[in-house]
Amino acid sequence: MFVFRWIANGLAPLTLLGAIAAYLYPPAFLIFKDVFLWLFAATMFALGVVLDTDELRDTLRHPGRVGLGVLTQYSVMPTLAFISAWAGGLPPELALGFIIVGCAPGAMASNVIVYLAGGAVAFSVALTTVATVLSPLLTPTLVEWLGGVFLPVPFWPMMLTIVQTVLAPLLLGMALQRVLGERVTLAREIAPGIASIAIVIICAYAVAANHQHLGEVSALVVTLIVLLNLAGYLLGWFAGSMFGFDQTHKLTLSIEIGMQNAGLGVALALAHFTPLVALPGVLFAVWCILTAAGASAWLRRAGVDRAGVDRTGVAAP
Numbered sequence: 001m002f003v004f005r006w007i008a009n010g011l012a013p014l015t016l017l018g019a020i021a022a023y024l025y026p027p028a029f030l031i032f033k034d035v036f037l038w039l040f041a042a043t044m045f046a047l048g049v050v051l052d053t054d055e056l057r058d059t060l061r062h063p064g065r066v067g068l069g070v071l072t073q074y075s076v077m078p079t080l081a082f083i084s085a086w087a088g089g090l091p092p093e094l095a096l097g098f099i100i101v102g103c104a105p106g107a108m109a110s111n112v113i114v115y116l117a118g119g120a121v122a123f124s125v126a127l128t129t130v131a132t133v134l135s136p137l138l139t140p141t142l143v144e145w146l147g148g149v150f151l152p153v154p155f156w157p158m159m160l161t162i163v164q165t166v167l168a169p170l171l172l173g174m175a176l177q178r179v180l181g182e183r184v185t186l187a188r189e190i191a192p193g194i195a196s197i198a199i200v201i202i203c204a205y206a207v208a209a210n211h212q213h214l215g216e217v218s219a220l221v222v223t224l225i226v227l228l229n230l231a232g233y234l235l236g237w238f239a240g241s242m243f244g245f246d247q248t249h250k251l252t253l254s255i256e257i258g259m260q261n262a263g264l265g266v267a268l269a270l271a272h273f274t275p276l277v278a279l280p281g282v283l284f285a286v287w288c289i290l291t292a293a294g295a296s297a298w299l300r301r302a303g304v305d306r307a308g309v310d311r312t313g314v315a316a317p
Helices: 002-009 011-024 036-050 053-059 063-087 092-103 109-117 121-147 155-209 219-242 247-258 262-272 275-307
Strands: none
Touching: 002 011, 002 155, 011 155, 011 275, 036 121, 036 155, 036 262, 053 121, 063 092, 063 121, 063 219, 063 247, 092 121, 092 219, 092 262, 092 275, 109 121, 109 247, 109 275, 121 155, 121 247, 121 262, 155 262, 155 275, 219 247, 219 275, 247 275, 262 275
């Protein structure tokens, strides 16, 4: 099972390497054109398998905190994405791509990052799960409201896609836990690696499909991606302070808001729009995973240096 853990822990560099490979040789990844939605469904199925339902149930006993987090998720990032697209004067397709990224729920990878950074893992899982369950309604609604300024948005087809590739696989994964019984431990070791492989392939396919456009990506687009990610982290922390959260929960909310499920954004863009609409999602996916992984490594080391043990309770070497 070491291979699957290695793949899951190496999501950031593997996503970057996959994107580079797809740019250098697009045909190797264009073969996934007809299955990328199934690949994304696999990531949601994996999330359902690894969810600790008892821990989640305990966290949901504090609905106020989770509700504030989800409200922040679906207000801060959509607003920031719209401002970025509008202020940057982007072409309609790229502008819509930013909107889709901003309106996606939190990323599954954020749960891993929160764990590595010493945050509140149960709170992170609750936020990701609740935001994901609500995404069939909220994501297409927000994309239609905000993205409709730039291009027509097919609300019902987008909602159906999210139900089929997000909600249904998530619930199936949770149901599988009951079927597997004690064998669920093995499934939980394998699932994150499979999800990571799927995310890498989805992003690589989007790069391959956008091969002709990547050389035209302006410094402005890259700058807006960086600022969107940074502003999400900062406003997530600020919102946590306003809500009176402790340091651990502020850190968790910051990571949850700054990291979007760009894989879902890419899948939706590819399914309902042109490949160019998926480009901001690809860039954001690679960038946010790299920044979050780097920040979590620094925070983990800082915890070791201060206390002699890391934030997960393992003695420092």
